[in-house]
Amino acid sequence: MSFDLECRNLTKRFGGTTAVDDVSFEVPSGSFFSILGPSGCGKTTIMRMIAGFLEPSSGDILIRGKSILDVPPNKRPVNMVFQHLALFPMMNIAENIGYGLRRQGMAKAQIAVKVDEALDRIGLPGIGTRKIDELSGGQKQRVAIARCMVLEPDVLLLDEPLGALDLKLRERMKVELKSLQAAFDTTFVYITHDQSEALVMSDTIAVMNEGRFEQMGSGRDLYYRPASAFVAGFVGDSNRWAGRVERAEGNVMQVRTESGLSMRASARDRALGVGDAAQIFVRPEAIRISTAADDLAHFDNHLSGRVTNLLFNGAASRIVVAADAEEIEVNLPQSGEFANLTEGDAVHIGWAGDQGNCFAAGAAP
Amino acid sequence: MKSGARLGLILLLTPLLLWLVLLILIPHVDMFLVSLRERVGVGEYQVSLANYLTFFQEPLYLWTFLRTAVMSIMATLITLLIAFPVSYFIAKIARGRSRSALFLLCLVPFWVSELVRTFGWMILLRETGIISNLLQWAGLVSGPVEMLYNDAAIMVGLVYTSMLFMVVPLVTTLESLPDEVIEAGYDLGGTNTSVMREIVIPHAAPGIVSGSIVVFMLSLGNYLTPTMLGGKDSLWFTELIYSQFIVRFNWELGAAFGFMLLLLSSLIVWGMLRLTGQTLERTMG
Numbered sequence: 318m319s320f321d322l323e324c325r326n327l328t329k330r331f332g333g334t335t336a337v338d339d340v341s342f343e344v345p346s347g348s349f350f351s352i353l354g355p356s357g358c359g360k361t362t363i364m365r366m367i368a369g370f371l372e373p374s375s376g377d378i379l380i381r382g383k384s385i386l387d388v389p390p391n392k393r394p395v396n397m398v399f400q401h402l403a404l405f406p407m408m409n410i411a412e413n414i415g416y417g418l419r420r421q422g423m424a425k426a427q428i429a430v431k432v433d434e435a436l437d438r439i440g441l442p443g444i445g446t447r448k449i450d451e452l453s454g455g456q457k458q459r460v461a462i463a464r465c466m467v468l469e470p471d472v473l474l475l476d477e478p479l480g481a482l483d484l485k486l487r488e489r490m491k492v493e494l495k496s497l498q499a500a501f502d503t504t505f506v507y508i509t510h511d512q513s514e515a516l517v518m519s520d521t522i523a524v525m526n527e528g529r530f531e532q533m534g535s536g537r538d539l540y541y542r543p544a545s546a547f548v549a550g551f552v553g554d555s556n557r558w559a560g561r562v563e564r565a566e567g568n569v570m571q572v573r574t575e576s577g578l579s580m581r582a583s584a585r586d587r588a589l590g591v592g593d594a595a596q597i598f599v600r601p602e603a604i605r606i607s608t609a610a611d612d613l614a615h616f617d618n619h620l621s622g623r624v625t626n627l628l629f630n631g632a633a634s635r636i637v638v639a640a641d642a643e644e645i646e647v648n649l650p651q652s653g654e655f656a657n658l659t660e661g662d663a664v665h666i667g668w669a670g671d672q673g674n675c676f677a678a679g680a681a682p
Numbered sequence: 683m684k685s686g687a688r689l690g691l692i693l694l695l696t697p698l699l700l701w702l703v704l705l706i707l708i709p710h711v712d713m714f715l716v717s718l719r720e721r722v723g724v725g726e727y728q729v730s731l732a733n734y735l736t737f738f739q740e741p742l743y744l745w746t747f748l749r750t751a752v753m754s755i756m757a758t759l760i761t762l763l764i765a766f767p768v769s770y771f772i773a774k775i776a777r778g779r780s781r782s783a784l785f786l787l788c789l790v791p792f793w794v795s796e797l798v799r800t801f802g803w804m805i806l807l808r809e810t811g812i813i814s815n816l817l818q819w820a821g822l823v824s825g826p827v828e829m830l831y832n833d834a835a836i837m838v839g840l841v842y843t844s845m846l847f848m849v850v851p852l853v854t855t856l857e858s859l860p861d862e863v864i865e866a867g868y869d870l871g872g873t874n875t876s877v878m879r880e881i882v883i884p885h886a887a888p889g890i891v892s893g894s895i896v897v898f899m900l901s902l903g904n905y906l907t908p909t910m911l912g913g914k915d916s917l918w919f920t921e922l923i924y925s926q927f928i929v930r931f932n933w934e935l936g937a938a939f940g941f942m943l944l945l946l947s948s949l950i951v952w953g954m955l956r957l958t959g960q961t962l963e964r965t966m967g
Binding site (some may be wrong): 368369370389390391392395396397399400401403404405406407408416417420421464465468 | 860862863865866867868869870871872873876880881884885
């Protein structure tokens with residue numbers, strides 16, 4: 318497999334703080350790679366180092382196998398879509414898209430052809446003479462991408478470009494970005510703090526925290542098989558408990574939480590022994606609800622409690638169940654059988670032991 | 683309720699209207715009327731354009747005006763050339779405390795009066811001044827050098843006096859250009875010069891134009907600097923107006939000169955705006 322972008326032991330220190338700490342990764346050609354992390358985790362620093370606006374303290378960046386550390390930003394085969402898009406307000410749309418080509422010294426007629434092609438490709442033909450501020454947010458987005466893509470970069474960097482859009486448009490742009498990436502067949506490196514953007518669009522996601530990659534894998538890997546407590550807590554929602562391991566049988570842990578609730582969870586080959594402090598994560602959709610305790614008998618963990626809160630959110634509606642001094646969030650099934658639940662109703666909940674993810678405590682955010 | 687709002691509006695506008703009418707409109711109308719008078723005898727006047735004719739018929743007046751205009755334009759250009767890099771550094775390169783410190787350094791000279799500042803230049807440039815002594819001490823010249831009383835000295839004084847009025851609008855417009863946009867320029871293959879030419883300068887154009895207008899007007903209407911630093915051959919148009927009013931006591935001709943200055947400077951500014959494709963609304967708004 319050939320890699321468009323490789324970072325080897327990339328490190329960046331600002332004074333005494335290490336923003337990026339020994340990060341290595343490879344991005345295969347034509348794939349959509351995301352770096353997902355909370356703000357301040359160092360993802361923007363990585364991006365700026367790849368674009369050439371920052372110099373790494375140590376490590377190497379390779380594009381198509383060649384180190385680009387000595388190449389200035391305007392000569393790198395990498396282009397960037399900025400957070401606020403950074404379209405040039407003093408130029409019209411065609412001039413914006415043609416800017417890079419003019420800099421390459423391409424003939425005027427040829428630039429015009431290329432610009433028209435690019436406008437066709439982003440589905441906005443014939444708007445070349447318009448001004449930037451006449452465009453809607455989504456159109457600006459597409460123009461910003463076209464402005465980079467006419468240069469046929471090896472890698473396109475995108476720095477949270479959807480952040481400024483409203484929710485509806487953001488949802489649409491996610492799908493659109495993915496199809497633009499397929500249409501241009503270019504490697505995209507996308508950074509975001511929004512997990513759903515990363516999960517929907519990416520082939521590979523790296524979850525970043527405090528300058529390091531916590532886990533790298535497909536969206537499914539991250540969601541169903543988080544490698545660390547941070548990933549489990551950051552990607553998707555979870556019920557979270559801290560407790561102590563009372564019994565360990567292979568990967569199956571019997572854990573007692575601080576409030577005294579005992580439950581089974583899976584350690585998935587992580588080193589955990591009896592007496593260790595542990596953190597348990599259980600996703601709200603992994604928990605089953607029932608009105609009769611018998612229905613849940615086959616689960617390792619079952620509890621009875623009362624509904625204390627109804628969080629209606631369409632398909633993602635939840636209830637909060639109070640049981641044994643714990644509050645547990647549970648997703649309502651989509652079938653509508655619990656549509657009539659009200660606060661104070663008695664319910665039974667249960668989940669399989671291997672749905673509970675158990676980590677050694679201490680590393681969680 | 684509605685009459686209350688009207689009263690508020692009137693009260694708010696009153697100081698502005700008083701200012702405009704009393705200090706600008708009335709004196710100018712009166713000045714205009716004075717400029718149209720011709721003295722035909724003792725205490726006898728008639729309406730005529732004779733004063734304006736004098737301005738156009740006497741080559742000294744016309745030449746002095748042209749010289750003043752050309753030198754003011756040059757002073758504006760030199761100020762722009764010096765102020766632009768300074769402003770770019772303050773707005774885009776300096777960060778945090780050093781930025782405010784640099785801005786303050788531009789401001790500090792303006793805490794003393796223009797008169798004192800001009801005397802400062804005289805101390806530096808005169809025959810027995812610091813620079814002359816320094817050159818003699820270094821052995822570069824054999825005798826004292828007089829650097830005052832010529833056009834170059836006027837130019838130095840004008841540029842120095844005008845600097846802040848160019849730096850302020852430039853820093854303001856440059857600050858409003860996001861760093862991201864400049865970076866995008868480099869990212870897409872721009873070189874230093876092309877980013878400057880295609881992105882920074884077009885963005886700063888309103889600031890450049892408004893700064894230039896202010897500096898041009900200030901230089902054109904400057905009296906102190908040309909009088910003190912200029913020699914007997916470096917006549918400034920404002921000196922002519924002064925001598926008509928105060929020395930010759932010929933208010934009619936002085937008023938006509940004043941009006942010609944107003945008219946021609948407005949014409950030059952209008953021409954410059956047309957030339958650079960800017961509008962007054964854009965640069966002042």
